[in-house]
Amino acid sequence: MRLLLLLLGTETLRRHWAWFVALGLVWLAAGIFIFADALDGRLYFPLRPFGWLLVTEGSLSVLLALTRIAVHPPLRLARGLLVLLAGLLIVSPWHLHDFILALVFGLFLLADGVFRIASAWVVRFPGWRLALAGGVAEFLLGVFVLEPYPTWYAGTVPGCIGIALALTGRSALLVGWRLYRLPPHASLGMLYARGHFLQRSQLELERQRVDRPSGDVLTVHVWTATGTASDPLCRPLVDRYIAAVDKKGVISTGHAALELPPDIYISHYPAVEIDHSPTDFTRMLRATSENDMPGRFQPSYREEAAEWCESTAKIRFRRFDGERVRRFWEMYRQDATYNLTNRNCSSVVAQALEIALEGTLARSGRGLGHVLRILFSTEFWAAAIVRKHAESMAWTPGFVLDYARNLRALENPPPLSLRGMLAAMRTNWRHRQVLKRRQQRDRALA
Known part of the structure; x- marks a missing residue:
């Protein structure tokens, strides 16, 4: 819902x-x-x-x-x-x-x-x-x-x-x-936010109706836990959605960021590196105020990648509302407080992405059929499940990666009708026949 x-x-x-x-x-x-x-x-x-x-x-x-x-x-x-x-x-x-x-x-x-x-x-x-x-x-x-x-x-x-x-x-x-x-220009993405920084007056994000130049791309960068750990132990679900642990016991949680050129880069990081030892990490899991700490905002993806490493995955969006993202980022960065499980890099990226995509389905102009295709798509179902579990626990880079990929897939959902399915099957069959004839011809020429 x-x-x-x-x-x-x-x-x-x-x-x-x-x-x-x-x-x-x-x-x-x-x-x-x-x-x-x-x-x-x-x-x-x-x-x-x-x-x-x-x-x-x-x-x-x-x-x-x-x-x-x-x-x-x-x-x-x-x-x-x-x-x-x-x-x-x-x-x-x-x-x-x-x-x-x-x-x-x-x-x-x-x-x-x-x-x-x-x-x-x-x-x-x-x-x-x-x-x-x-x-x-x-x-x-x-x-x-x-x-x-x-x-x-x-x-x-x-x-x-x-x-x-x-x-x-x-x-x-x-x-x-x-x-x-709700106020006239309220943002549902901010209303559903779990972070403690949100005030009632911040619900309104008036959308400036401007024509966005073609070629603008919003990119979600994800550094997975296993991609940033050295020689991690194999624990599939834990590694993907919580943290990876190497053979020395050092914990890696990964990172997430959102880039909207030319001036927006959303990357929230603790001002002082957190001790990722198992004892300290368990204590830091609580999203209570005693675990709040000073945070900092990375200036750009180029500088962060040069200081650390390239992101493991990049998910790009072309249909979004950049003005609302800018307004949200102006309000968010007024408070640099960082909390590992309540106000972290992943939670702000997920919230900014939702604000960027808010209303895109209604503004697509594709009609009821497009809405139904999205509602019955597996990607919509999977995105809803990921969001539910992330809100029940904490947003992590693994959740952000799956969430962004499924939302990206909703821009062009697969055909819903039986006619579309049969047409795709016919196209695939013809493609296989063409490849088969080419292979036969190449063998004959050889």
Whole structure:
């Protein structure tokens, strides 16, 4: 929901705040009804048609991945296989399919709940008590899904759908009310900011409608933890999203920066290098005020790269609002306070990127079809998951890298229609035939 709102922007959303309230009421009522229906022993929810819908959607996603239409084929393939498997289990006459679905959903809810509880307790970011309560609620929901009472797993799928609809409806209601109360030029990217520097008066970022010269590029630079560590130990998920540790026990967290020529370079760094020993690093994970320290802002990418090393990855954007980025950076740099898990290099880059992309979907002028393509794209789904986990823990260079790559892919999402998929398959087949004929001709000439 938040990612969709950011891409639409307040200029469009303020005109339709009443629709969010109405939609929230409908979704909330539908969610409560579906959840109650799943528990009363008599199921009215069209479960098998819903299963076939998942089978169709999963099959199309797999085909899109195999035809290389997707920007990230492995990601789309994994999502398509999961959806396809869930749909096949729902429509399957196998008597254990309800139990398997409940086991999968329940274990996922338990694992995600434990992750949210642990990250909130360790990091202690602003609003951590609310996040902790949400993690406990998710854990209890997982326990509820795993135990057989009262439907012996027959109501698992519609029950989870009902809960999701109810929570989404509640979010839509709150969004509608917030949109109604926001100032005319408020920035949702700043409203959703977790940093403690934000004041209410800083929500307004008036957009200056200027024609940007062609060729302007916004670049997100990421130095990954493994790319900056010397001889790191192999711990795939930890290395990617938290920190890398070398054989001497030295911890490397990586770095992130955002460059908008000619005058904007967003790179927040501690004024004094943090001791990355395991004992000190654990203490620094808390996002509380006692871990605030003086920070400094790097002058440019050339100087930072010359002082350190070239960035591991560069993600470039061509559709953005540079004036809002400049206004945000002017306000942010008034306070150089640095906090490892609450106000760091990655959090400011993620926030600046969201402000730069805020409203680009509404201003694209491509119509409803383009919006639907983005909503149903795997990259949008992946970006939302990355954002959720980063906000539940802390923004790190690994999260920024995945988030920026998925948002970059949304500029030109893959075709949504079956016609587009078939056209791409036909084009790929013709391309393979041309290559085959060329190879045969080269062998004949040889």
